[in-house]
Amino acid sequence: MLPPQQIAVIVGIGEVTDHNRDPAQVPEPTELIARALREAGEDAGDGWLKRLDSINLVALTSWRYHDPVRDICARLGIAPAHAVNSRRGGETPVRLLHEAALRVISGEHKACAIIGGEATNARTRARRARIELPWTPMPAPADSVEFPGLSTVRSPLAERYDMLEPSRIYPLYETASQAAWNQTPAAAHTESARLWERYAKVASVNPFAWISDAPSAEKISTIDSDNRLINWPYPKLMVANPSVNQAAAFIVTTLAEARAAGIAEERLVYVIGGAAANEPDDFLHRDRYDRSAAQEAVLGTVIERAGGVAAVSYMELYSCFPVVPKMALRFLAIDPEEAVPSVAGGLTFFGGPLHNYMSHAICAMVRALRTNRGAIGLLYGQGGYVTKHHAVLLGTQPPEHVLSSDPSVQAQADALRGPSPAVREAYSGPAAIEAFTVKYARDGEPLQGTLVLRTPAGERTMASVPAEDRDTLALLQSSDRNAVGVAGTVTLQPDGLAHWTPLMCAAAAPRGVAS
Template sequence: MTDPARIPVIVGIGEITDRADAADRGPIGAEPAGLMAEALRRADGDAGGGWLPRIASLDVVNAVSWPYADLPACVAALLDHRPAHLAYGPVGGETPVRFLHEAARRIARGEVAVAALCSGEAEHSAGAARRAGLDPARDATPPWTVPDPAWTNPRARDYLHPQALRHGLSQPVVVYPLYEIALQAAWGQTPRRGRDESAALWAGMSRVAAENPHGWLRRSFAPDEIATPTPANRPIAWPYTKLMVANPVVNQAAALIVTSLGLARAAGIPEHRLVPIGPGAAASEPRDWLSRDRFDHAPAQDAVLEATLRRAGLAASDLTAIELYSCFPCVPKMARRRLGLPADAVSTVAGGLTFFGAPLNGYMAHAACAMVRRLRDAPGRAGLLYGQGEFVTKHHALVLGGRFDGPDDAPVSVQDEADRRRGPVPPVAEEAAGRAVIETHTVLFDREGAPERGVVVLRQNQTRLLARVPAADRATLAALTDLDRSPVGLAGPLRRGRDGLLEWEAA
């Protein structure tokens, strides 16, 4: 593709981090729609101004911290401009990457001349207001949009297996540890080695966040601080501590403006500030995590990363920067190995979801802004954005930078390849007796750091089942949290608890 009118480039980026101690800020701060509108204005200013009235396509990343009836319409009203294409995305951490890819393809097809995307959350303000007994729709300055009484939380998990719901494994923070434990065993690591790898990786991310002016936690953390449970770094779900999980209690927003190379040149924007949008790919795992073949790989992740680099004609070593989604350590650790990167590779340009901040579905919009800044300083070089959503479920990768060629016209989905790589899925049994073997597990902790219970994913013959380890079974919990021996493959007897759930012990 050589027609400048069909080559998509990023011309403007905007970010905002709204802190409670900022000057001239009210006690509550701006609502998500206001943060998004301000991020778009900043992106417009970054692009030289005059682009907002020309936006024909605006994608809004799903926001959860405030119940809007029509969030895109609120953002458009604040901008005093309603694009012809105004869309609201589903829940998923990969959606900013998908929206950026879709915007590029609209430009390449000649459907629109200017496109944009934005994200924003104000969970920190909303939570602080609740604790103080304040109503942001009444007490903020200006007041937040009146909440929609019919709003339902888009993070409902009714698609999960009933056994997962009964055992309380319905939130990412308690499911990703199942992948971490299974991966450690598959890689031949003791839990201690796996924890130390995670802590070193996260410490590197904290150093990047400390240098990012838009970061939420702007200081470096040592690996020991991240790995060691303390009252300030309590264990959340084994083997993860608080400093190893995403931090959604932030007020942050981001926006990007995309147009064609031809229009950008006509506007007089220097070419070193134009970042081309290259090829990408997407695929998903079965949405119900119990319906997957194994927990020590992610075929969709593998297929997406490989296809994206192949379509761009790049090897991982050609990339000047990467952003590997970092809600929990298992995700970038898997991706790093698939890409063949060294253990000390810096896998973020923004700072990671723990330290930069995790505005729920919007983090990768901030990562894209950080990538643009990096590539503006390295004209002609390329970077990789990789985002994922739900429970290692939805995967999307995209190359930025490189030559002014534009995205290829191959189908975005590589789902067939992901499905081809997946093995047979064991059926989930709800009734079982006798002995069963650990496939993976986690231990859940209360806010004081005491174990509430363990949950084990077990295999018995050709079936999979879930069972609880009660807090009173200290011997089994000790085996599950042994840093020097993985319990994967350990066998033990099953029994039925008083509430009807299966229980398991190491014996």
């Protein structure tokens, strides 16, 4: 067995969810987070908040502060030497867990807390009701802390077609994957709904979940006024729900420190290993949209470390949109119809407090592992637009090998990745669909189709389908046939945008489109 000072453990967890419909009664974000950290300290045992010499706050976006991490410390009467307002990204809590584990086993710190939270629901309600919240006065943007951001490199071409939001980019992966998996859109939609039903069932028994009524797959898949389409093919009940008031915290230290404090063995959860890799920041400069080399390198590494998929008792597969866990499950050779891919409940039903969901997943995983000694849990977080991937293994037995000081498996990801096609900023002529989506208005009417296309030379470009082209939009929204691979013509318009129209007879996928 490794020396106890070389083994990292989670010793305390805390969560807060406030469903109060009166926004003035909801604590402000820093108070929510302080309460979660206080809960984590109580879960670890007497004196643990005073032991903390490191705190990292996951990027907070629902309210502006001068220095929110120091505000939280002041509320708790603690002053750790290392107190950092950390970066954005859905993978951030997993990354911070991994980094904290490395810092404690290196001796840099003795006890680290990872904290985060949002009160987006309260702020939205207050804005709609024109209520002034009794929170810390919000400073001017220039006087507010600036959280390090995800890289948002986008080509002018992507900006021209308003492909800036995750809710518009993830559908590209969904539509491309449907074609690669030989699924009709209807079959893929049913698969997504059934998978989301299982997330919802987990949320229904999680006391910290935002939505606990466990909607059925039929309800999740049915498009109506309560479940309107956001961007094809995803309705509201298949996308992350950021309108929550939630906070979470967890404390990481060494086995030596935990034993010295007298924490019972059955309370400890061990950090076993992890891996991280990225895709190119600009989604137009990626090799394909039906898989992610970074995801596969990360998951492949941690599953090998665990001893195979069968050795993993619990999973949390990031769930901002269905295509992410669907790709992960296929890579892991797990039947999507049988998988239980969450311990928390997913970003739709548990709630998606922006960058902090995986902190709640970590808390849920710790609770699960404490009740099943000998089990292993897999945490997989993802940030950006299928951009940043980080996974960590947790267990209830001490690891046999010291945690690697460098979790990067970027070289493996790069080796798995194919060449990226050249991007044509301005193009007219023949092109076939590589991936696509359709944006909808709040009344459910389509606003515009947006296409990623391949030219006969294999170059990549983009075009739109205007709302008035009902026939082409109907082609894109077909339930019976995926439009990926359909050939057509790109025509440049006076406003600088390009419109795409299909040929009368659809062709097979163009040269250069991965199959």
